[in-house]
Amino acid sequence: MAFNKDEMHAPVWLNERFFETILKQSEKDASIVITDCKIVPGSRLGDHFASIIFRANIAYQSRGTKNNEISLIVKTIPEDDGVKRDLLKNGEVFETETIMYTTVVPEMHRLFRSVGDDTELGPRLLYSSKEPNLVMVFEDLTKRNYDTKSNQLDLQEAKIAYSKLAKWHAASMHLVNTIPIITKLDKDIITISNDTFNKIWDNNIAILAKVCREWPGYEAYGDRVDNLRKGICSKTKDIYKFSESTLYNVLNHGDFHYKNMMYKIIEGKTQDIFLLDYQLSIWGTPAIDIIYSLYLMCSAETRNNHRDELIKFYYDEFVASLNKFGYLGKIPSLINLHVEILKNGHLEVFLASTFLPFMMVPTEEMVGEQMNKNSDEGIELFDMNNPEKMAEMLLASYRNPKYAAAMQKCLPVFLHKGLLDL
Template sequence: MDYRHSSKGKKHLRLSAKGKNLSAKIATLLQSRFHLRISTYKGSHFISEIAKIQVQGKDRNNQEVTLDLIGKFGKADKDVRTRLPIKEFFEHEIFVYEYILPHFEKLQVEKNVCNKFKSYAGFCAASQEDCKETIILENMIVKEFQVCKRDVALDYNHALLLIKEIGRLHALSFAIRDQYPQIFKKILSTLKEVEFNDQCCSHNRNLLHAVFPQCINSLHAIKDKIALQQYKKLEKVFFEKTQKSVDRKSSEPYAVVTHCDVWTSNLLYKYNELNLPSEVCLVDWQLVKISSPVSDISQIMFVCIDKETRDKHYQELINEYYTSFSSFLRELGSDPDIMFPMNVLQEHLQKFSVHGLYIAVRMISLTSISENDTPDFVEKDALKTITNAKKNVTVFNKRMRDILLDYVMYGYELFDKE
């Protein structure tokens, strides 16, 4: 839909523009005349429509100003909204931008942090109006960030930068939990589970049941016999095992704010003069949970990187995560040896990495389909379409088999210990 030709779209945006979280720059422009150029584009967004927005006008000094923004609009289709909690997804993400990230920023200012965690797009405005949910953010492409290709695994340098920043994200949450329990309590009470709530459970369980048999078929009947037996057994309890792994109660007292949607389509990178990644930006915060830090780490290990990188750098990346996490947490004034010791991280990797496996099963199934043929997860016949979609079988089988075998090789739990 092109919002340039839609009075609904323009009204929608004005409603957002009146929000209390409007950025100072846009607020200045609104005191003068301005116009919008909005164009939508297709992307890997299953609950929303994404639009590029350009705001042009004059500031208080009568100087021409152009702002490049991104608008995220909740899908209005009634059938989609019946099957998925679109409003709750948006309320969830807006809370992250309006409350959680500002408190992280405030803590860093209080602690005089020089190198702040800022691996997210600037938040400009939002609306939670039913069927007109909107989030307006900075367009990071204009700031020379580049979107990752969804079907290309991250190399070591990209993965290293990402896992260090994830460590800093987790450190901020542990510091808030430690030093400002009332703020953390509000986060706990406000962040309700959306990915595994009643409305989503049926959809996600059916999707897993549709794609997991194809994943198991990537294993060799003879060479991978033991793993094959384990995964056929897991198939019966996979969804419930994953659901339990991200339940806050399972990981207490070490549950913190986790992004929980760490795959390449949600990552943008900026590069230095040597063409090495220098900054990373995480987008799509609608699945944020209070869970074990391993919810994010396992996604990096099994969704974002491939076997070659795991074989060469797995333990190194884990160590780099913990070094980044622990040094930043100390800078923020809390003790990592108390809040989240290394031995607890190792225990959590064993117990909760199943979440990364679950996301890998979904996303490798998706990214093995050409972008032009990719079905929308929220379509009525999505499960049938995804199951029957033409995949790059060679790529899918290799990457999926590598993931399944590596998970077993690392000795990570497939079943609850009796």
């Protein structure tokens, strides 16, 4: 995950005047005066690839009342130089998310309501602006009893997430002629990445090759994995490009992993899931979201034991939604979906080789307990501008027993499907 040191410290322009302007607008009340404002990091170090996030706890008075409180989530870009600022500074991903929150998702919600479906996809956007700073402000879902999770999803949770994803995909197919701009969304996680990230991913694959040679019985995979460095990024980039050969297209969420979700958990059981971060939404093969989620959302146990069951579950929800919406086009078959997943299978290899350890291995196990409080020690260990510390953390992550067990399961499958060949 990308990280800049200043994502732990709010910029000076995030102040009482800024939030007072937003509240006057969102609450339609010009009398609002902020009496206190506390800003803290809104996520754990490195949790978000394409943003930095803060939580603002605000006290204010309005029309004679003095004890009003509200909590807001602020998304912006780093001000200090670093890999994340380089990635985000042109604002393209913020443009995508603005389109999603102001145009696409509201239309999806209207479509749901028109057929009696009260599904909510994500939080309410209260404010967004490009100038003088790229910033978006959202409702704080913790006030609605939604919270984050520190581990990937089990079968029951995955089905809740796939139900939301199926409705999202089906709505995009139904609305594509009404909202043609969705076919122009093309800023995905690969195409926005710069040379720095390409080098990081190349290095990650090299580390995997190294640890393969350390695993008894898997030594021969070392050379095969090493050879992936010659072209796996190019293969992955092609998957994200729009292609006429794709059997059918949907609007992918594009970053469908468990850290981009919030969970309503009652008595230890997840009841609902909200989807976050629409910055990388992209029109293309549904295989993008399905493959991405199988590795970066689902636990290894869930993926290994329920993969086809979950794909069928998603597909049934997708078809049911299309029928409910009155979709008049040809409905894709389950075989069509499986064909898309298989022919785009190099995305599985890329994600398993580069992103998976950061989703499987808890942050504390990567860099130690000093991460618990987003401490300066943790920052130093998780700073991509500190090569020595990053190398130490990366090697430990790839050697972690959880990741090792997952890859030892994946590598023979990849081999037998021909996915270790380019």
